[in-house]
Amino acid sequence: MGGCKEMIKHQAVFRKIGRVRTRQKRLRLGQQRTTLSNTNMYSTPPFALFVLVDVSTDQLNKVLEAAFKGTEFSKNTFWLPSSEDDYLDAPKKVPREPTEGTKPPVSSYKSPFIGWKGEDVAKWLKSKPKEAAIDVHFFAIVDNSAEKGFLVIGRQGGRYLEDMDKLEFMRLDTEFATASIYAAQSGTWEEIKTSKGLADIEY
Numbered sequence: 001m002g003g004c005k006e007m008i009k010h011q012a013v014f015r016k017i018g019r020v021r022t023r024q025k026r027l028r029l030g031q032q033r034t035t036l037s038n039t040n041m042y043s044t045p046p047f048a049l050f051v052l053v054d055v056s057t058d059q060l061n062k063v064l065e066a067a068f069k070g071t072e073f074s075k076n077t078f079w080l081p082s083s084e085d086d087y088l089d090a091p092k093k094v095p096r097e098p099t100e101g102t103k104p105p106v107s108s109y110k111s112p113f114i115g116w117k118g119e120d121v122a123k124w125l126k127s128k129p130k131e132a133a134i135d136v137h138f139f140a141i142v143d144n145s146a147e148k149g150f151l152v153i154g155r156q157g158g159r160y161l162e163d164m165d166k167l168e169f170m171r172l173d174t175e176f177a178t179a180s181i182y183a184a185q186s187g188t189w190e191e192i193k194t195s196k197g198l199a200d201i202e203y
Helices: 002-028 057-070 118-126 144-148 174-182 186-196
Strands: 047-051 138-142 150-157 163-173
Touching: 047 057, 047 118, 057 138, 057 144, 057 150, 057 174, 118 138, 118 150, 118 163, 138 174, 144 150, 150 174, 163 174, 163 186, 174 186
Parallel strands: 047 138
Antiparallel strands: 138 150, 150 163
């Protein structure tokens, strides 16, 4: 019975995400973007993916592949930073081309953020230059729960993305986590938070 209720909740959230994606497409076609004070808040993929613990390349590729599935196979939405010192390899906007993150499979990757805390990478993200086409409010973290198929997603800025001192984390299965921030909306985040609760990062 509990599993059935959980499935219904997931289906309801996915339907809402689908409606948000439709609105996002309209926005990209030229409609005016919703202001930050509006409750229909949109995220802006791609997102930084911070690996804070040692994971195998195989495990990391599983995360990226599940994330791609979470966007309905439409976009590689996570970017793996290669340096803590700069954003030189960050995605850049190119006219008439989709802006994407890291495409799996990766042959090797050594995270510069191993040992960092969630609060540290959130602060690092705040310093991104304007030309780095990554979302400053939403991001993801690979922690020790990745081996069980989970991904931590973070949001800084609060419900209306205005207070950058407000930082929250949730842990969801990787596909659902990706779908949740790929079409993020303040109401959607709050619904999932009520259902799943906030999470601590497993270092």
